[in-house]
Amino acid sequence: MIYDIIIIGGGVTGCTIARTLSKYDLNICLLEKEADIASGTTKANSGVVHAGYAADRKYIKRNLCIQGNKLYTQAHEELNFPFRRIGSFVVALEDIQIGELEEKRKKGLQDGVPDLELILDKEKIKQMEPNLTDKVVGVLHAPSAGIVSPYEMTHALAENAAMNGVKFFRNQEVIKIRHQEYVFTVKTGEGEFQSNNLINAAGLYASRISKMLGLDYFDIMPRKGQYILFDRNMLHLNKILFPSPTKVSKGILVCPTVHGNTFVGPNAQNIVDLDDLSTTTAGLKEILEGGMKLIPNLPVRSSIRNFAGLRAVPDTMDFIIDNTDVYGFINVAGILSPGLTSCFAIAERVEEFLELLGVEMKVKDDYNPIRPKPERFTNFTREELDKKIKKDPLWARIVCRCETIPEREIINAIHAPVGATTVDGVKFRCRPGMGRCQGGFCRPRVMEILSRELNIPIEEITKRGEDTNIVVGKTKDFILRKLEQEGR
Numbered sequence: 001m002i003y004d005i006i007i008i009g010g011g012v013t014g015c016t017i018a019r020t021l022s023k024y025d026l027n028i029c030l031l032e033k034e035a036d037i038a039s040g041t042t043k044a045n046s047g048v049v050h051a052g053y054a055a056d057r058k059y060i061k062r063n064l065c066i067q068g069n070k071l072y073t074q075a076h077e078e079l080n081f082p083f084r085r086i087g088s089f090v091v092a093l094e095d096i097q098i099g100e101l102e103e104k105r106k107k108g109l110q111d112g113v114p115d116l117e118l119i120l121d122k123e124k125i126k127q128m129e130p131n132l133t134d135k136v137v138g139v140l141h142a143p144s145a146g147i148v149s150p151y152e153m154t155h156a157l158a159e160n161a162a163m164n165g166v167k168f169f170r171n172q173e174v175i176k177i178r179h180q181e182y183v184f185t186v187k188t189g190e191g192e193f194q195s196n197n198l199i200n201a202a203g204l205y206a207s208r209i210s211k212m213l214g215l216d217y218f219d220i221m222p223r224k225g226q227y228i229l230f231d232r233n234m235l236h237l238n239k240i241l242f243p244s245p246t247k248v249s250k251g252i253l254v255c256p257t258v259h260g261n262t263f264v265g266p267n268a269q270n271i272v273d274l275d276d277l278s279t280t281t282a283g284l285k286e287i288l289e290g291g292m293k294l295i296p297n298l299p300v301r302s303s304i305r306n307f308a309g310l311r312a313v314p315d316t317m318d319f320i321i322d323n324t325d326v327y328g329f330i331n332v333a334g335i336l337s338p339g340l341t342s343c344f345a346i347a348e349r350v351e352e353f354l355e356l357l358g359v360e361m362k363v364k365d366d367y368n369p370i371r372p373k374p375e376r377f378t379n380f381t382r383e384e385l386d387k388k389i390k391k392d393p394l395w396a397r398i399v400c401r402c403e404t405i406p407e408r409e410i411i412n413a414i415h416a417p418v419g420a421t422t423v424d425g426v427k428f429r430c431r432p433g434m435g436r437c438q439g440g441f442c443r444p445r446v447m448e449i450l451s452r453e454l455n456i457p458i459e460e461i462t463k464r465g466e467d468t469n470i471v472v473g474k475t476k477d478f479i480l481r482k483l484e485q486e487g488r
């Protein structure tokens, strides 16, 4: 079969494009090299929906961020992912920084960022954010900024796209592309796919994909950012807190998550290895010190996890969204921050490009933009829970005690469209393993459930795909085999 469109890359960019295009009467598929979608940069970032005042006006990412932020309201209503507009502060600790913040406020308002205000009244600032350092001299308040769960949003996008007919193929690393007589033949490690149009949303690997078609006009370098995540309910922050920005990043922020944790990070370190997600003592020290400048009482002892994410930094420092010289091939590359914020606006731009290419964009009669809200134990009232449990006892079988996740939620995550097939896949959909014990208690149970529901041996259950198997067999079986070999 020849698809109308193939999308390469199942991060937030590829999945937003897939979901946006799923309303049209088109045959679409998405190819992802990892065992699951949302496994690249989309998995590890700050999860901030930026207001849009930060980037320089010369970059397209500025406008796409401002538009993208606005588009979150409708997307959130339709797709039911965790998102809250809590607002952000850029914190000035010296008088000299105030002028810069005022400049950002003025330009931001002119460009359509709503309700930006400079607050210099220290008492008011401390009322709004009591934990903030006493050294604060002023803040730029952006009420439209928000927090989102980037991977839960991406799963919601993929689910809705799949409901509307998009085919998702995981474990499909694109290794070669041919373009002949207006047909792309995309070779993966597992097979071949053909399409009339091809969208490159391969994140850190996007320049490699572009080069497969002879288009060598940009490079992507990874820039690492490290984080420390604190346990839930150890610190209550009302706002996303940024320091006054530096040239290479928005600085080390302290931020609440949609699930009630707090994190500090990221720093910014240029590296070469596209897979280097290590954290370092020096990096963690840097972010702790940075965070404590804003929140001196960071709950340092309640750290539950360190992790790192890699920004896909293009040499242009801006998003590369191009209808290229290869007819039907669209690059959506270099989607560094604020790519998560901009994704809905980026997808609209891709729609425009496809129209320019003459793709017939007829909305399907049966398009359904609603992805039902996943049922969560922790969201039910006592009465609702009683009813649920009476009908289905699996609602009462708690697998993850830290996050209170029952077996039913895990089964639902496995059988959802584009459902979980790995331990991490379950974790990033419904949170077992996200809590204080980091899966120490629930992981074996999750493995058993995956094995039973997918009907595969437990030894084949992986953490996140190939070569990440967790067990090799039963200890008893090994001993029996050894005894047999020894003739005992």
Ligand SMILES: Cc1cc2nc3c(=O)[nH]c(=O)nc-3n(C[C@H](O)[C@H](O)[C@H](O)COP(=O)(O)OP(=O)(O)OC[C@H]3O[C@@H](n4cnc5c(N)ncnc54)[C@H](O)[C@@H]3O)c2cc1C
Residues within 6 Å of the ligand: 008, 009, 010, 011, 012, 013, 014, 031, 032, 033, 034, 037, 038, 039, 040, 041, 042, 043, 044, 045, 046, 047, 048, 049, 050, 172, 173, 174, 175, 201, 202, 203, 204, 205, 206, 209, 224, 225, 226, 266, 309, 310, 311, 312, 335, 336, 337, 338, 339, 340, 341, 342
């Ligand atoms: C430290 C950090 C903090 C950030 N904070 C924010 C923030 O607060 N707000 C914000 O708006 N943005 C933020 N960003 C940016 C945001 O995370 C990215 O813009 C966004 O996640 C990019 O998504 P993507 O889909 O383009 O890339 P990815 O998520 O990397 O997806 C690309 C996908 O393509 C797949 N792929 C690659 N090669 C192939 C191949 N050959 N075949 C098949 N599949 C392939 C990969 O496996 C991957 O799943 C941050 C980024 C970082 C690193």
